[in-house]
Amino acid sequence: MKDMHITVIAPYEGLQKTVKRVIQKQQPFTYNVYLADLQEAIPIIQKVDDKTDLYISRGGTANVIKAHTDKQVVEIPISGYDILRTLLLIQDDKEEAEIIAFENISSDFNEISQLLGIEVPITSIHSAAEAEPAVIKAKDSGRRVIIGDTVTNDFAQRYGVEGILITSGVESVKQAFEQAETIRQVHLFHDEEKELFKTLATEMDESFLVVRDKEIRFKNNALKRLEHQIDVSHLVKQLFEQLENKMPSNEVILTLYDEEKPYQLKVQPLGEKGYFVIYIREIEQVIPSFCSPFQTDGLTLPLVLGTKSELVDRFDQLVESNDPILILAEEGSGERCVTEAFLANRWALECDLRKQVEMGELFQTQMPLFFSHLHTLSESKQKEWIDAATSYKAPVVFFCNYDVKKDWFGDRILELPSLTARLEQDPSFIRTFISRANSRFGKQVIGLKNTAAEMQELSQRHSLVSFRDLIFQEVEQAQASHIHLEVKQLNHEQDGVICLDLSKTLDEMESEIIQRVLKEEGFNQSKTAKRLNVNRTTIWRKLK
Template sequence: MFYNENIDTLLKFEKKKYKMCIIIQHIGGAMYKFLFIAPYEGLQNLMIDVNKGLNNHSDIFVGNLYDGLEIAKRFTDKDYDVIISRGATARLIRQYSKIPVVEIKITGYDILRTLTLVKGYLGKIGMMSYLNTIQEADTIGKLLDMQIVFYPIHTEQEVSENIQKATQEGIEVIIGDVISTQKAEKEGGINSILITSGSEAVKEAIDEATQIARYTFMEKRFNQIGQETMEKIEDGIAFIDDETKCLYLNKSAADMLQTEKDNVINHKLDEQLPSLKLNQKPGEPVSVFSDYIQLKNESVHVHLIPVSSKGKLIGAGAILKKGISYNDNSKSTFRNQAHFHFNQLVGNSKKMKSLIELTRKTSKSDRPILIKGEHGTGRNSFAQAIHNKSDRFNNVYISFNCAAFGAEQLEKELFGFEDEDRHFIQPGAVERANHGTLFLHSVASLPPVLQGKLYHALHNNKVTRMNGNHQIDLDIRILSSDTDELDQKIDNHEFRKDLYNTLAGFRLTIPPLRERMDDLENLIRLFLSSYNTKFGKQVVKVNEDVLSELKQLSWPRNIAQLKNVIDQMCTMSDGPFIEKKDVQPLLTKLKQDEKRKLIENLNFEDKTLEEIEQDIIHLVLQEEDFNQSKAAKRLGINRSTLWRKLKISREDEQQL
């Protein structure tokens, strides 16, 4: 590639001899080609939305750090004008890419939205990012009257060290960029909230990329015109750097030197052309000079034009003119990762705090643990946290759903399979979990014949594959989970008591969401952050009137249902706040579903008159949105009588 200054100088030198042809290339309507590499999925969706209607062609991919770098390398030959990415991924790509890289910067708006989202979180909050982001967050945090512990980083290598420090200091949630939040969860087991980019940051990056692309387009066009022009000039043209390495030479120059251009580019020319030696002394002005040299069969006139920048020599251009010619005659089915840690289990309610503390203590033991809880309470998360706290945390973790297969396939998947000649062997979940942890989800779904086989495998610490006769020694930690269905099956003699006793070395019961409503707001904050990260939105809060209605629901599918509802509300909302007017249809449906479920569950059999009365009172309260005045009127009693009956009901529940 040659420099524009050189072309300009050379053209000035030659203009006395040649007629000039000015070529104007219209670039006003140019369409640029951008490669977007989003470190997280939500940013990809935001890039797509922002890019709509813009006069450019863009390809958008998701890839963080080295995955993003691989994408950039894979598409280097696709004629992209600019690569746009964010944070550490952008900086990594910039180190290896010849294509200009524009970084989507974290703006004050991004920080404000994130801090607004986390404001009110019941726990110690930390922020980990580069110094400029930390300084801006410190100012905004003070304006919001928030207490935040800051962990500034200067290099990516400092992240792990700061994660360890944050863990020791009791940080419960980390705010930061992609690499900080990912490492917080993976290495420290700390909940994290990503500072997601807003549309204004993406637009700013696109504007910067457009300016670079426009300049690059003009430079490329200028170079193309200049290069094509110089290739057609009869005289030789060459550009060298300050060490006389060849940056460019045209065909005429290569012919004069009797060589191929590729053999000369990036190699020194002063041996072939001694006149190209740049012997400028400090303080001396850069001067133009000429000389004649003798090549193999002709005399060549070399005119050298040194080029300087700020008084320093950076290279030169050379024009070679032919002299007198002469003759001298002489180149899987199983999930095997435990991501959750205890620090990520949201638990500010009294029941959850005591449960988490008890679970931490039991984690260090190697005894089996049975985790009970309704659907959606987070039994999988507890199992992963137990494994990560155990002495087996460095070994394999296998999660196996006993309800996912029919009986025959279930045996193959759980215990493994081999054919008669042992030409084909398929290890099962029990064998794969050897030396690690096996989590049996929905264990009540095991048919009786497999209950016996599992009991004997755990009792004898040996397993035999289906169709096999070879026993494999076992060393595993067993975790299992189920709902109240397991107790019913034991009462009905449908589940082996000896297997139950083996599985229930410790028994933990996760409370349903309706019994831990103190955790609702923190859970919502985490789900909002997760949605923003995935879909590129900036929802920061659920308005109080909506929150009040959410607290009145019984959440039969618990945390899983709450996450689904929050995701739906985010989709229905256009702004940064979830407002009642936007989500009213969903709230109405949730309440109708609860009323229908309550009616379906009304069962007067074997109940006392007082119990039937309480069921009816609670049903009417649900139908009247817990308005006690309206409920009392429908029931034909005064408000004080209703209040007294509800008080008696609460006292009875506490005694139970």
């Protein structure tokens, strides 16, 4: 605010002239000065209020202005000099005089008259309507002189009583303008501060908007850029529906969707005037560091579930469940395809429970969750995670091998067959893999030429997913109508060397080493123990 525009409404002509003399020396202001008393000021207020920063007036007229604007009103005071001059003026006729004025003037008169020992009856009025009855009463009491404001003087003259106007001198007008300057400085400080905060809010990298009464009042630049990508108003509408049109008293975090992509909306109350700030974050911004977006395996549900009615029926029962579900299978058996169906194709987060996971931060995302390696935790930790997932609002799927306590999940368990079991039950999925590979690579392969023994060996070495990848690899290179899936020796089977997956736990790696040596020694535990330089009890305990 460079200049403050002031509207001065003077209730009598002399004050108007005094104001004009004073304002010639006031630099930081622009002015309009009007002559109007009490209700006469209302049309002026209605005309100039939009352009006015501050009003200056006096007595009852100042009270009228306050009642008709929300702008600040500075009153021209009745100074001690003004009161003293008036009292000295009427001291010879004090027995026949009476002061009739608005309370903000009469109270000052009362104090100074007592100090001077000039006792003059004082009547306080609170509105212009009280002035006329007060003047009539004073006249009937034998008063010949009425001291007061403009309205009192008007009635005194009307009823044939001498009226003396309480005037404000130059020092009083200057005092009012000094107060106006103080207000201007305060406004200037707050305007600069407000502009700074507005600039900071506008330029913040995080997208947010401010609402009040469910209407958007402010958007920062980051949110305006986000509007080019998503329908922000649709997300906000969803938010109000989720909150049942009742804005929260504390922070609330919700995950909502725009065109099937999730966004996190955080709502925070802003002050006490009904404002709320809503942060809109793309889901990539809020994924905890120990998680990753859930990835499916590219399989289809009919292929994974097969034609075995028992497995299909079990899936149909579980897909309606709102509680955590456990999938038991070897990794790569189609667990991700099934999980995608359980999570209704929604975006989800994947979390490996072998890592250091912050439960509170994870559940705050409100995203569907896929947990792996539950079996690596202690029983108490397993129970803690299952209990937390049960009270979680979004869908949760746990995936692991068979080393878990199934009772905690009740009947919410789906067991997927191994590749070996699938080949025994219904090998038609091979045809599906070949057909899709043909479609992708433009080939015309019609089958495999592996022996039964080779297929048995392949089923023990591969999961459903890696078996599919092997078929795709061979079809891509095929030059004939049939392909042969080579039973390659794994790297860890060459030259007595084993490659360990260091993402596994120590117990898992030890078990893998023992299993490898046990197989090489013909499953003879004594030879295995001797080769590993441990006793048979240790081998038995670690394989338990």
